[in-house]
Amino acid sequence: MRLYGIEINLKNTPSLDPKFIPLGLYQKSFLDSAKEGKEIGIAVERADGQIASIKTKVHGTPEMKDADNYYVDRLVKTLLWMKGGFRIYVSGSEDIYDYLSSAYSNGGSRDFDFHFMAHIFEHPFEVIFCEEVPEAKDSPKQIGGHKEGCRIGFDAGGSDRKVSACIDGETVYDEEVVWFPKTNTDPSYHYEGIVEALKTAASHLPRVDAVGVSSAGIFINNRNMRSSLFLKVPEGPWDEDVKNIYIRAITDTFGNVPFAVANDGDVSALAGKLSIGENNVLGIAMGTSEAAGFVDKDGCITGWLNELAFVPVDCSPEAMVDEWSGDIGCGVKYFSQDSVIKLAPRAGIELEESLSPAEKLKVVQGLMEKDDPAAISVYENIGVYLGHTLPFYHSLYGMKHVLLLGRVMSGKGGDLILSTCKKVLEDEYPHVAGGLFPALPDEMFRRVGQSATAATLPAIE
Numbered sequence: 001m002r003l004y005g006i007e008i009n010l011k012n013t014p015s016l017d018p019k020f021i022p023l024g025l026y027q028k029s030f031l032d033s034a035k036e037g038k039e040i041g042i043a044v045e046r047a048d049g050q051i052a053s054i055k056t057k058v059h060g061t062p063e064m065k066d067a068d069n070y071y072v073d074r075l076v077k078t079l080l081w082m083k084g085g086f087r088i089y090v091s092g093s094e095d096i097y098d099y100l101s102s103a104y105s106n107g108g109s110r111d112f113d114f115h116f117m118a119h120i121f122e123h124p125f126e127v128i129f130c131e132e133v134p135e136a137k138d139s140p141k142q143i144g145g146h147k148e149g150c151r152i153g154f155d156a157g158g159s160d161r162k163v164s165a166c167i168d169g170e171t172v173y174d175e176e177v178v179w180f181p182k183t184n185t186d187p188s189y190h191y192e193g194i195v196e197a198l199k200t201a202a203s204h205l206p207r208v209d210a211v212g213v214s215s216a217g218i219f220i221n222n223r224n225m226r227s228s229l230f231l232k233v234p235e236g237p238w239d240e241d242v243k244n245i246y247i248r249a250i251t252d253t254f255g256n257v258p259f260a261v262a263n264d265g266d267v268s269a270l271a272g273k274l275s276i277g278e279n280n281v282l283g284i285a286m287g288t289s290e291a292a293g294f295v296d297k298d299g300c301i302t303g304w305l306n307e308l309a310f311v312p313v314d315c316s317p318e319a320m321v322d323e324w325s326g327d328i329g330c331g332v333k334y335f336s337q338d339s340v341i342k343l344a345p346r347a348g349i350e351l352e353e354s355l356s357p358a359e360k361l362k363v364v365q366g367l368m369e370k371d372d373p374a375a376i377s378v379y380e381n382i383g384v385y386l387g388h389t390l391p392f393y394h395s396l397y398g399m400k401h402v403l404l405l406g407r408v409m410s411g412k413g414g415d416l417i418l419s420t421c422k423k424v425l426e427d428e429y430p431h432v433a434g435g436l437f438p439a440l441p442d443e444m445f446r447r448v449g450q451s452a453t454a455a456t457l458p459a460i461e
Helices: 023-033 063-083 094-103 111-119 187-202 235-243 245-254 266-275 337-346 357-370 373-395 410-426 442-456
Strands: 038-046 050-057 087-091 126-129 150-156 160-167 170-178 209-217 219-220 223-226 259-263 279-284 290-295 401-405 437-439
Touching: 023 063, 038 063, 038 209, 050 063, 050 235, 050 437, 063 094, 063 111, 087 094, 094 126, 111 223, 111 279, 150 442, 160 187, 160 442, 170 187, 170 442, 187 235, 187 245, 209 266, 209 437, 209 442, 223 245, 245 259, 245 337, 259 266, 259 290, 266 279, 266 290, 266 401, 266 442, 337 357, 337 373, 357 373, 357 410, 373 410, 401 410
Parallel strands: 087 126, 150 209, 209 259, 279 401, 401 437
Antiparallel strands: 038 050, 038 087, 150 160, 160 170, 219 223, 279 290
């Protein structure tokens, strides 16, 4: 298949999505084509001084302008949502600078990203042309793994909330409660649900020494800068009631106890580190959205955004639109319940429109447990998606282990996704397959393990 004049060779195609074009394969073919072209530099800077910086090639010719712009567009989008940033540096090509300046502007093609990054980093977004882009700079830090004392771990998802009560690393109580945070406009709904969970867990402990929170969203200094869980909350109440919602819930309930709030993806990576006893782990939670986190080779959290839900994985011009960002081909539509809901009708499974997304997922999961051929097809297709995408993620993170969590990975469906993924890796990416180990935790850990891991986040002085 061809895209913007670039030929992409694909052996394993998802049967329900035959126009799928893996971004990693497109980038490889593009760079092979542009190896005699012009060198450019791209860097992305975030407010704490961290910088993602790379040198790459583009063709630099008029006839390949569309291919160059598309390649750089997807590259910058990936860097922004993997690491975060409010400033883009460009060197080596004024044409690329002009394209990115237009795209990342008010009303530009990346208007959502432009405003989103400016909001969470509380700094105007800008694109700068320079002679040489700044060098890469990271600030990894140790976090989590603390087990001593009486602890509570809370995990906030889009379809359910989980809480665990732990004593010296042993879980003495846990529960999972269905809730609907993404459709509620009043932040008191969210606050009351969080407090109720905390109090329930506390009732099973002699005291509360520390509280850890795992939540979908972007957190800076324990503050919620943006999260899909509060999607319907207006800006005014957001700034007043949502930014500090976890801080308020914990201190209102327990007073001045140690606490920590982390992105649920980072917690899933930490869970992987604790469960397998090794570092260099990418955790991916496939639930309401695609959450991700990374523990590096030294066992540190990187501080990156790791919002892989917004990182593109499919180059097909007909890829599904993400309703929030307005972009197409992003991970959320391939590695969350949205993927199951997208593929089910194509496999011949009718899902009632009156059902919630979580209920639609349960319908397909129920069919999968009965070995229904249509459900099998859905999960096989997600496995093909994953087999093509993990090598792309590997090019970004260099991880050794991948821990796969979340509701989509539950039951027989999760087992089939993993086995199919491994077949694609071995068949199409043998150079990666030998050093990359995707795995599933046991069934209970898949569902409630993150809340118990969240309990280990804060240190007790």
